[in-house]
Amino acid sequence: MPKIYISIGSNQDAERQVRFGVKQLNYYFSDLNVSQVYESEAVGFDGDNFLNLVASAKTQLSISQVDQAFKEIEKAAGRVRGEAKYSNRTLDIDLLLYDDLVCDKPIKLPRGEVLHHAFVLLPLAEIAPTLEHPVEKKSYQELWDAFDNKSEQSLWAIKFDWESAL
Structure with missing residues (x-):
C-alpha cells in the first residue's frame, strides 16, 4: 500500500481548521501520523x-x-479556489510525496515546496528523517540541516491539543 506525505496549513481560524483537516484525513487514509x-x-x-x-x-x-480527496476536504473547510497563490487560507492540503514516485502528471511529485519552504521541510524531516528525497537522493534530515533559508522563514513548534481531532 503506497505511503503518502501531506502538508497541512491554515491561517484562518487555524486551530479549528487544522483539527478538521486531520480528522478528515484520518477518515480517508490509514496509519495517519502527524x-x-x-x-x-x-x-x-x-x-x-x-x-x-x-x-x-x-x-x-x-x-x-x-x-x-484533498480538494473535497478543503472545500468542506470553506476554501475557495482561484485565490492568489500567496494569500490567506482556511485550509491548504497538498500531496508532497507518493512513495518515491517522480512525475509531472496528474500533479508534480515530489512537490517543489519540500525543498523551498521551512514550514514543509522541517515537519517532514521530523516524521521521516531518514527517508530520501527521490530526486535529490538525500535524507530529509540532511536537507533540513543544509537548508539555507532558516533565518528568512522563521517557524516555531507550538503545543497543540489533538484530543478533539483524532
Missing part, C-alpha cells in the same frame, strides 16, 4: 501567522483520487 504543529509567519504576503504540519498515511487511492 508531526508537531509549527507556527510561522505568512510567506509572500501580509497576513496572519500560519499553523503548519506534515502527516504521513497509507492509501489505496491513486494520486488523482488522493488529490480529489
